[in-house]
Amino acid sequence: MKSQEKASAAGGVPAVEARDIVKRFGPTTALNGAGIAIAEGETHALVGRNGAGKSTLVSILTGLQRPDEGEVRFAGEPAPPLADRDAWRRRVACVYQKSTIIPTLTVAENLFLNRQTERGAIRWRALRTRAGDLLEQYGVAVDAEAMAGDLGVEQRQLLEIARALSFGARFIILDEPTAQLDGPAIQRLFERMRALREQGVTMMFISHHLEEVYEICQSVSVFRDARHIVTAPVGELPHQRLVDAMTGEATAAYAYRSRTVPASAPVVLAARGLTLAGRYEAVDLEVRAGEVVGLAGSGSSGKVGLAETLVGLRRADAGTVSVGGAAVRPGDIPAALEAGLGFVPQDRHREGFVPLLSIAENATMPIARKLGRYGAVSPARRRERGARMIAELDIKTTGPDQPVGDLSGGNAQKVVLARALADDPRALVMINPTAGVDVKAKHALLGAVEDAAGRGAGAVLVSDELDDLRICDRVLVMFHGRVVKDVPRGWTDTELVAAMEGIEDR
Structure with missing residues (x-):
């Protein structure tokens, strides 16, 4: 049964539907006969790997792109002309992962x-x-x-939802709304979504966190390779079948590698007595060559502020940071990079890449001085290094000259990691490196981190995803600005979450 037939059978005329959509960009077919239908008052998940066609469908459902073939209908009526922006705003709004609020x-x-x-x-x-x-x-x-x-990320998202509803729209698209939220903030967002659903608001929820799909959505559609694959109630599509539909094959869980870090391994990154008022205090940290150390905690734990201090984005009020045994000037990003740190920031859109520059230009920024003589960069050498990074990280692209802004989220994140690895760093600092990427991209990113550790780099991995933290040799749990527990590999979810929430005897 097709998606629109399922929605009709469930509750009459769908609140929104896209039928037989075809959209091409030059030689690339972004959508090939794809469709979706969402019943009124339903929260409907749209999932698929990066590049599956989700973003293109969103642009068509919001009137930003015209399909080459097919049609969009709202409550059974044809969508308004693209030029009538007010009519579109009265029907649909999208809360994007990248905020449109003017600060x-x-x-x-x-x-x-x-x-x-x-x-x-x-x-x-x-x-x-x-x-x-x-x-x-x-x-x-x-x-x-x-x-x-x-405002914080959570408040900005709720503000965007309120703004959309104020136009009269009763269909809201939420594009990766939880990518930058911690656990309590996600639950508060879900409470608002449930309340809106009770008021009759229809929502399309896009996420790579499949557990959230089962928690908040009533039905789910899967796109793969520009096509609609399946639509079903979430209760009728078990987790593994959902992943298989997304990938087109049976996908095993990530195989975390066994690794032993000798006590004699040199310390490549250290912090002593780091304190930043209102965020964290008296933090000591050591990372040895080949070791991956996780930082876990709630949004108020101080873990992100600590990571940003290590790379110079924030200046501590007290304490020191050293790389390879040499002190790094506080609050000096160039000095930290020169000392041998690679960095994957929390917000790739604002801090991770320049969207109009190419993959090669973005990925080789830290080593531009090594790609030519007398201050001039050799385009051929830059493209060659870019092509090598594309192959090593399996970046899906037309080539090293493609602008990063044209890539899917997972592939753009691989470019950010490629840049962090470009100068063979002594240590990596990464903040939520797999946020907003699909399961295969996540495996590729985690594998690249483990490869770097295998070559002798140390790493600090900040993540809200427990699965990300499983690659760590140990996890430092932060609570209200202090490191409260050092958990070795082999922890259980219950053990780690209890420490993160401060509900165990520390």
Whole structure:
């Protein structure tokens, strides 16, 4: 039974459906006869590997792209013309992984951007009152007068949802909404989603975290290689069958490698007495050559701030960082990189790459000085190194000259890791390196980290994913800014989560 037939059988005319969609970009077919149908008031998951066609479908469902073939319908009616943006906003909105909130405007200004007034001068007090009423209606605990740039990721997402609903849209697309949230924030988001569903809002939920699909969604559609593969209620599609549908083959769990780090191995990265007010205090850390050390904890544990201090993004109030036994100047990113650190930042869109530059240009930034003479970079040598990195990390691309902004999320993240590895670093610092990538890309990224450890690099891996942390030789658990437990490999989920949540006798 096709996806639209399933939705119709479940509850009449679908709230939204795309039928037989074909979309080509030059020689590349991004969607090939694909479709989806979502029943009114349903939370419907769309899953698939990076490059499966999910993003292209989103652009078509939101009126940003016109399909070459096929049609989109809302509540049985044809979609409006692409030029009628107001009509599209009344039907659908997307909360992207990359926020569209303008940080230099207030919450109220973001909520009513380009519609502050119907005519005449803006009445600011009335605007703030309208914004406050809207935020209260949808349960968003944010001050309407606050600057949007001061909001956290969770608050920005809820603000975008409230803004979408204020246009009258009853169909919301959530694209990787949990990629940058910790456990408690994810649960709060899910509570809001459940409340919206009770109000009749229809949602399409895109995520690579399949456990979330089973927790929050009623049905799921799988795309693979630009085609629709299957649609089913989540209760009728067990986890392994879902993964197999995504990959087209039986996919084994990641095989974590056995590794022994001798006590005599040199310390390649160390921190002594690091303190940053409001984030962490008195942290000591040692990472030996060939060792992978995890940092785990809630969003308020201080783990991200600590990692960013190690590479110079933040300047500690007290304490020292050393690489290879030599102290690194606090808050100096170039000095940290020069000392031999490779870094994978938390937000690849803002900090990880330059989207308009090519794969080769992005991946070779740390070694540009080595690719030519007298300050000039040899394009041929840059492309050659880029091609080598593409092969080593299995980056799906047309070649080293393709802009990184054209890649899928998983392949863009591989470019970020390629850049971190480009200068054969002594140590890596990585923050949520597998966020927003599919299962095969995740395996490739974790494998590259283990390869680097096998060559003698040390690594600090910050992750909200327990499966990521399984490659670690030990995991340091942080709670309210302090390291409270050093857990060796072989831990259970219950043991680690209990320490992270502060509910065990430490």
